Amino acid sequence: MKVIVIGGVAGGMSAATRLRRLDERAEIVVLERGAHVSYANCGLPYYLGGTIEERDALLLQTPESLAARFRIDVRVRNEVVRIDRASRTVEVRDLTTGRTYEESYDRLVLSPGARPFVPDVPGIERAHTLRDVSDADRIAEALAGDVRSAVVIGGGFIGVEAAENLRERGLDVTLVELADQVLTPLDPEMAAPVADRLRTHGVRVELGAQAAKVPAGSVELTDGRSLPADLVLLSIGVRPETSLARDAGLDLGPRGGIAVDETQRTSDPDIYAVGDAAEKRDALTGESVLVPLANLANRHGRLVADAIAGREVRARAATSTAVVQVFDLTAAATGWNEKRLRAAGHPYQAIHLHPGSHAGYYPGASLIALKVLFDPRDQRILGAQAVGDDGVDKRIDVIATAMAGGLTVCDLADLELAYAPPYGSAKDPVNMAGFIAENLTNGTARTVQWHELDGAEGTLVDVRSPAEHAADAIPGAVNIPLDELRDRAAELPEGKLIVHCQVGLRGHNAQRLLTGLGREAVNLDGGYATWAAGRSATAA
Amino acid sequence: MKVIVIGGVAGGMSAATRLRRLDERAEIVVLERGAHVSYANCGLPYYLGGTIEERDALLLQTPESLAARFRIDVRVRNEVVRIDRASRTVEVRDLTTGRTYEESYDRLVLSPGARPFVPDVPGIERAHTLRDVSDADRIAEALAGDVRSAVVIGGGFIGVEAAENLRERGLDVTLVELADQVLTPLDPEMAAPVADRLRTHGVRVELGAQAAKVPAGSVELTDGRSLPADLVLLSIGVRPETSLARDAGLDLGPRGGIAVDETQRTSDPDIYAVGDAAEKRDALTGESVLVPLANLANRHGRLVADAIAGREVRARAATSTAVVQVFDLTAAATGWNEKRLRAAGHPYQAIHLHPGSHAGYYPGASLIALKVLFDPRDQRILGAQAVGDDGVDKRIDVIATAMAGGLTVCDLADLELAYAPPYGSAKDPVNMAGFIAENLTNGTARTVQWHELDGAEGTLVDVRSPAEHAADAIPGAVNIPLDELRDRAAELPEGKLIVHCQVGLRGHNAQRLLTGLGREAVNLDGGYATWAAGRSATAA
Structure with missing residues (x-):
């Protein structure tokens, strides 16, 4: 069995090394048009910034190390210029010598990646x-x-x-x-x-x-x-690198990537494709999507090796989880966002909360802005986003795992997450999201979103302290601190009430209290914090 | 409706405050024999060490703040000395005045906690x-x-x-x-x-x-x-505080805690119990267990309020997830450990790995020792443990969530976890555990455990570098570095081979290589690192 892999990073190299582990006798050739293979592409920005000091740290493997350990024939600066499916050969140009040669294959793995989108702008x-x-x-x-x-x-x-x-x-x-x-x-x-x-x-x-x-x-x-x-x-942004596949007559998908089935096989049964060039199946809708993320590239590379080795494998539909460090801040997301759900007309309910990264009484806690989107019909989790100085990646990973496990948003309330004061709270942020979702689902809580506040009917009541209100208030809000609300509820005008606090928690208490007193009340989801962030976003 | 809650920390106070949010008119009385309620008991060690500098930081709520916000009648230093179920009253001793009085209830919530076990030792x-x-x-x-x-x-x-x-x-x-x-x-x-x-x-x-x-x-x-x-x-250790319940004739469970059903109801339909005093149902076997953890106490307190308010609720069986900081080290665990599985005769397979907390090329990465236990019959995850300087709580939370979602250990391979160099790897430690489990399940990998090495048949081959071998070797191991193994395999004696490296990864490659060459080979699970830790543990 001779296998040619086009592209020696992430998905391609995962396929090649895994295949060697499964088949000591296969002939494995990796053709990479660039000068390096198996480099840390996600580390490149940090090399420029100096956080990664040594260029060598980026080069995880070399053709020599791959030959020694895996007996893989890795050829850098060797570009495949044509695939001849009929004869099962590829035409390769050695970019160093300019020489062109042919190489035959039994199975071909395409992992050519993506190329940066370049706009048509002078200069x-x-x-x-x-x-x-x-x-x-x-x-x-x-x-x-x-x-x-x-x-x-x-x-x-x-x-x-x-x-x-x-x-x-x-x-x-x-x-x-x-x-x-x-x-x-x-x-x-x-x-x-x-x-x-x-x-x-x-x-x-x-x-x-x-x-x-x-x-x-x-x-x-x-x-x-x-x-x-x-x-x-x-x-x-990037565009999938599909020229080779297209020229070879392989099917492309609706998003312009290489079309593959659940075993990452293209329209040619001897050719597989993985990584940024291949389309993925979306976990929510099953539709084709492009997800240029390293996790899936590596995962699918491994899976292709299994498929070539004759194993029954099937790629899971993609949820897409991503994280980024922005100085001392972390932002992460999984699944669909609200914009996309709205555009697709998919029913959803959003919740915003700002729990502490760990117990407030232990030093160093900071607030996490956490947003969870779910389907109000069946409480399926559709997506989540989080931003904060600490503990953000953990909460998004937990929610991504809950989505993979088919847990509902209400099930998040019951997760037993590791708690000690330096790590979380007895009610972890993810549990809190579950509590809120449960309250919304059974009608205990009623909320209004930050973008719905403008023009919403009702009296806006700020239940924060007078000091908080004085520092930064939503225009038109009356201030009655939560702890005085029970006694002063009679001061409020008739009709609907919209209560809010800083992050949504006291507002929830106020909404319940007023509802208990027979008033119609809704709580501003995520409180002043979410409203202010939304306003800052739309004002920008 | 008048509800009395015995015990004003964690579960008890969660029940009281949640009940107020659900029922503005209920009469809620919290009786606490100690001097404080709603304090941060998990923070007490850090107050002694000075990490938490202010004693006030431990006192999350006071009777006054609870009265103002929730209209809860909180009485500290008021000890319930007797429950009269027939008359639905409790007898209370005011520990300050010595006065004893009666208080009636419609529903009673027991959250008396646990008391330290004190051995019979002079002094x-x-x-x-x-x-x-x-x-x-x-x-x-x-x-x-x-x-x-x-x-x-x-x-x-x-x-x-x-x-x-x-x-x-x-x-x-x-x-x-x-x-x-x-x-x-x-x-x-x-x-x-x-x-x-x-x-x-x-x-x-x-x-x-x-x-x-x-x-x-x-x-x-x-x-x-x-x-x-x-x-x-x-x-x-602690023992559930059950004297009141026992004296009142409530059923105790097989573990000596208060027996409750899935709505936390005791054998008396008007009395609920939560927290360290109440038994839990184990997620693996359904058996009664004692789990003195804050997460469950709070969760069940909230659930009891829902039950009292007439809602359909059901406590989930407990997995037990815990974490501890030990100077700059973190240790965490979820589910069952190997000792307990072995003692119960439950079939299991263990895997040990030592992945980096994040991408190795990004500064600050450290190794996590991760152990996952699963049922080889259906790949159900039975438990996990992790120890390391960074990212330990995250991985245990992810695995606990996977367990809650019913994912198999092989499904861990497919989790899409947030990756950027400061947070993880394209193949996250949890993904790696899934890969290993998958390899064991389909026979690609064969391992031997650290405690099985003594007296195991076969030639022990250390595939690490000569420098690693010289620094610390397992007695009797021959050293052939992985990258030379393909060429030097003929040097190895006939018969079974046990290969090992530092953490198990090169060993896996060696085992696959040797198997591919027709040799019978197994890999030391977790490599030298796990073997050395196990040896240090048994030598202690």
Whole structure:
């Protein structure tokens, strides 16, 4: 059995090494057009920022180490230029010598990855992209010169990481994002703290902004402004690398990626595809999606090796979980966000909470902004997002696992999570989300969302302390502190009441109290904190 | 409706406050024999150590704050001395005035907690216990005097926390534990690093040791040794506080706690019980168990309020998840451990791995020792344990959630967990556990456990580097580095081969390679690291 793998990073190399473990006798050839294989592409921004000091740390394996350990024939700077499915051969160009040769295969694994999307803007060729070690080398070389300012075009995960790291090097950094928020996998009120944190650390964040041209030394926006930019980094997204597959007549999917079945097999039974180039099946709808994440690339690479070795395997539909560090802040998300649910017309209910990362009486606790989306018909968890200084990745991982296990949002109330004061609370943030969802589901709680407040009917009652109210109030709110509400409820005008506190907890108590007194009351979900974040997002 | 709650911490107060939110008109009386309610009992060790600086931080609520916010009649230093079920009254002694009075109820909630187990040892009355704020006050007062040495009797979670905190104050601390390991919820090879870490920080750890008497200034062990002990802290476990329930004729369960049904109702339909005093149903077997953990106490308190308010509720069976900080180390566990599975004759398979807390190329990664136990018949996850400097609580929470969701151990391979270099790896430790389990399940991997190595048939082959082998080797092992194994396999004697590396990963590759060459080979599960930890545990 001879297996050729096209692409020597993540999915491709996972397939090759796993296949060797399953089959000591297979002939395995990895063809990589770049100069490196098995490098830490997620580490590239941190190498530029200096957090990862040694370039060698990025190179997890070399062709030599892979030959020694796995007897894999790894050829870097060898580009496959054509697949001949009829003869089961590939045509390879050795980029060092220029020589072209043929290689036959019994099974072919495509892991060509994705290429950066490059907009049609004059001067854009001056912009760097950051996909591989050679890209990082070029940027590092540029940074070694007299570079004082940088513009990062694109405020997604990589763009935000790049902006942070260039800022850590002391550059004057502007992040330019076409959308009115950074990190579009998050909803706007969840992304607002990320933009704030970038600004706190001196990164200029230009939202709703678009590059018009990229002359030497600057980036000019479509609104006429010019931003200083000795260095320009472009990260507005990637497109699946499908040219080889397309030219070979393999089916592409509706999203423009390589179409694969549940065993990652393409429309040619001898050819598999994994990683950013291959389409995934969405866990919620079963539809084709593109999910350029390392976890799935590695997982599917391993799975393809199993399939080639004759095992019964089946890829799970993808939920998509991602996390990003933004200076000392963490933002993470899993599943669908509210924007996407709304656009798809999928029924959902949102909850926002701001629990402590661990017990408040133990030093170092900070608030986590946590949002959970669920289907009100069956309480299925549709997605979650979290932002905070600590414990964010843990809570998103727990919810992602709950989704994989088919737990409902109410089941989160019953999770037994590890509690000691440095790690969590007896009622963990995830449990709290379950309590809130349960209350909404059985009608105990009624909430209004931050974006529904404008023009909502009713008297707005702030149940925080007078000091909190004085510091920052929602316009038009009457202030009656929760602990006085029982005695002073008669002061409230007739009709519907909208109560709110800082994060939603006292508001819930107030809503229950007023309901118990026969009043119609709803609680502002997530309290002032979520409202203010949402407002800051929409004002930006 | 008048509801009396006996016990004003955790479960009791959760029941009282939740009930108020559900019923504005109920009369709610909380009777607490101690001087405080709603205090942070899990924070007490950290108050003694000075990490929590202010005593007030421990007092989360006061009778006054609970009256103002929830209109709950909270009476501290009021001890219920008798329950009269026929008349639905309780007899209460006001410990301040000595006055005794009666209080009627429609529903009664028992949340009396547990009391420390005190062994019958001369002088033991000199030992402090640490269950409430008054205990902490007494110890703090003692520590304000000339206290230089302390003995902590009992190496469970609280004992370890107490030892750490007393050591942090600069005391000469000895931890005395009857078992041959600390933290008995962990298996010995997982607990060994905890004892090591305590010793590294200057705590003397005496395992297999028992106090014989506690004279002034010391603790004498049964082996005749005397340990300096200006202060003695006793934490060898707790017993459910059941005297009231028993005297009232309520059914106790097989473990000596108050028997309750799935709605936390006792054998008297008007009386509920929650917290450390009530028995729980074990998630694996359905048997009655005692689980003195805050998460369940709070959860069940809330559930009882729902039940009293007429809602359909049902407590989930308990998995038991716990975590402890030991200086800069974290140890956590969920579900059953190997000792318990073996003792119960439950079929299981163990896996040990030592993945990085996050991507190795990003600074600050450390190894996590992770153990997962599963049922080889259906791959049900039975339990997990983890020890390490970072990311331990996250992985145990994820596995606890997977257990709650009914995922198999192989399903862990497919979890989409949040990955960026500071948080994890593209193949997260939990994914790795899934890969290993999958390999064991389908026969790809074959392992031998650390405790099976002695006397196991076969040639032991260390596939680590010569430098690693020279530094620390298992007696009798031949050293052939993995990258030379393919070429040098012929050097190995005939017969069965037992391969091992440092943590199990290279060993797996070696086992696959040798199997591919037609040899019979097994891999030492968890590698040298697990073997050494197990050996250190059994040698102690």
